Amino acid sequence: MAFLGMDLGTTAVKALLVDKGGRILASATVEYPLYTPRPLWSEQNAEDWWAATVQAICAVLAKAGLNGDDVRSIGLSGQMHGLTLLDKSGAVLRPAILWNDQRTARQVQEMVDAIGGQAGVQRWMTNRPNPSYTAPKMLWVREHEPRIYAKAKMALVPKDFIRYKLSGEFASEVTDATGMALLDIKKRDWSQKLLDVLDIPRSMLPSVSESHVVTASVSTSAAMLTGLRAGTPIVGGGGDVAAAGLGAGAVREGIVMTILGTSGVMFACTNSFKAVKGGLETFCHAVPDKWHFMGVMLSAGGSLRWVRDTLAKGDPNLVQPAPGLALDPYDVMLDGAAKVPPGSQGLIFLPYLSGERTPHQNPLARGAFVGLTLTHTQAHLTRAVVEGVAFGLKDGLELMRGAGLSINEVRMTGGAAKSAFWRQTLADVFDADITVLNITEGGAYGVALLAGVASKHWKDIAQACDATLKPESRTKPNRKARSAYAEAYARFKQLYPALTQDFAAAAGA
Numbered sequence: 001m002a003f004l005g006m007d008l009g010t011t012a013v014k015a016l017l018v019d020k021g022g023r024i025l026a027s028a029t030v031e032y033p034l035y036t037p038r039p040l041w042s043e044q045n046a047e048d049w050w051a052a053t054v055q056a057i058c059a060v061l062a063k064a065g066l067n068g069d070d071v072r073s074i075g076l077s078g079q080m081h082g083l084t085l086l087d088k089s090g091a092v093l094r095p096a097i098l099w100n101d102q103r104t105a106r107q108v109q110e111m112v113d114a115i116g117g118q119a120g121v122q123r124w125m126t127n128r129p130n131p132s133y134t135a136p137k138m139l140w141v142r143e144h145e146p147r148i149y150a151k152a153k154m155a156l157v158p159k160d161f162i163r164y165k166l167s168g169e170f171a172s173e174v175t176d177a178t179g180m181a182l183l184d185i186k187k188r189d190w191s192q193k194l195l196d197v198l199d200i201p202r203s204m205l206p207s208v209s210e211s212h213v214v215t216a217s218v219s220t221s222a223a224m225l226t227g228l229r230a231g232t233p234i235v236g237g238g239g240d241v242a243a244a245g246l247g248a249g250a251v252r253e254g255i256v257m258t259i260l261g262t263s264g265v266m267f268a269c270t271n272s273f274k275a276v277k278g279g280l281e282t283f284c285h286a287v288p289d290k291w292h293f294m295g296v297m298l299s300a301g302g303s304l305r306w307v308r309d310t311l312a313k314g315d316p317n318l319v320q321p322a323p324g325l326a327l328d329p330y331d332v333m334l335d336g337a338a339k340v341p342p343g344s345q346g347l348i349f350l351p352y353l354s355g356e357r358t359p360h361q362n363p364l365a366r367g368a369f370v371g372l373t374l375t376h377t378q379a380h381l382t383r384a385v386v387e388g389v390a391f392g393l394k395d396g397l398e399l400m401r402g403a404g405l406s407i408n409e410v411r412m413t414g415g416a417a418k419s420a421f422w423r424q425t426l427a428d429v430f431d432a433d434i435t436v437l438n439i440t441e442g443g444a445y446g447v448a449l450l451a452g453v454a455s456k457h458w459k460d461i462a463q464a465c466d467a468t469l470k471p472e473s474r475t476k477p478n479r480k481a482r483s484a485y486a487e488a489y490a491r492f493k494q495l496y497p498a499l500t501q502d503f504a505a506a507a508g509a
Helices: 046-064 105-114 117-125 134-144 146-151 158-167 174-178 192-198 220-226 240-247 301-309 329-337 378-402 420-430 443-454 461-468 479-506
Strands: 002-008 012-019 024-031 071-078 084-086 154-156 171-173 207-209 214-217 233-235 255-260 264-270 281-284 291-297 348-350 368-370 409-413 434-437 471-475
Touching: 002 046, 002 158, 002 443, 012 046, 012 443, 024 046, 046 158, 046 220, 071 158, 071 240, 071 443, 084 158, 105 117, 105 134, 105 192, 117 192, 134 146, 134 192, 154 158, 158 171, 158 214, 158 220, 158 233, 171 174, 171 214, 174 207, 174 240, 174 281, 233 443, 240 255, 240 264, 240 281, 240 291, 240 443, 255 378, 255 420, 264 378, 291 378, 301 329, 301 378, 329 378, 329 420, 348 378, 348 479, 368 479, 378 420, 378 479, 409 420, 420 434, 420 471, 420 479, 443 461
Parallel strands: 002 071, 071 233, 171 207, 255 409, 409 434
Antiparallel strands: 002 012, 012 024, 084 154, 214 233, 255 264, 264 291, 281 291, 348 368, 434 471
């Protein structure tokens, strides 16, 4: 008996098989291209997702030595907010517009105006819309591609397109539906008020359920392609962030998850619905009758990659490490940064290379180094970038504390969780223990657990997490570093308001 978790990311899809003890049997990852036909645009072909999904499922079954009859149920996760439009026959009408596409700034403002300004946003939407959300993308297509919009009969986010291809059913669940900006988040159902104001027909949206509910089953045609058994149940699943929260066990108040990959996320469960301000977002949790706070920064690990690809590009150690070392380029960079004292000798980095969501909600924000002197080296620049990312994440953590959450534990996941230097920096900046769990597979693992709950193998998702997730390491704050970072963070907080006008001027706004 096994449970299959699928996570449709921005660059690749991952298929993961988990046994009844929560052990990972096998995983398979298949990549697909991303297209940027114009500056700030980001698109993918939905049929590329499906082809990669079929390949990944076949590969993971083969790796595990299983067949479709061994898979009890399936959970789906994926990149949020993307818009896939289908016609009446289920054919894709245009390339999917992704979460990181920034073309819809004007449509976002039109939504805010239509709903009655900020007061209307707080009353009817909870979260102020931004270009990542799905609804502004629908308005953009309606305005700029009216012939395509006139043919559109269904709007799906990425993982729900995969559900349709697996089953022929149109369905979604509350976490991804929240990110469409058309949900009544408190009532956990589509908002007729928003649909009326925006003139979007209810028939264009799939049914919406709780994340653990069985929404569909594998069709005969999909079974022939994938090797799965026809009739295998498919649960609602979750958007990638909510699914990763399940995979980190952030299913009770007091546990915070930070995801540190290309982007950065702060995630915390709350037992009651609360509308908050300051760029913190409130979403339906994948756990029934719970919600979660989410703070998102757009260039977290992506900022370090920028350093690697630009400032450190000429370093021979990054191209060809010394014989016998076999070090990853990032290890070389971070080893140098670790020799620089906390605070980077007065150097501050603002990690807004792609604009920012939390706390500033400003697509025009820009990155900056402040405090450069002749004494600063490449290692200082690298450390300042790591510290700046940690400060940006701390902004989200402080908003959560301000919303009344008690923070008992911070669990770290994502690629940076493997680095002792990253873990120590976050512990020192957050002034909190950083825990890494035995399982670091994120969203694919989280929805595999949901599949187990739907099959009644576990009573609920909390029991599933308790049975499978265990602490593997814990990093405690360094008292001396905490003092240095408290001073540096205070300076960091002052820089954004001081530079806001310059950001707008640099963007030509």
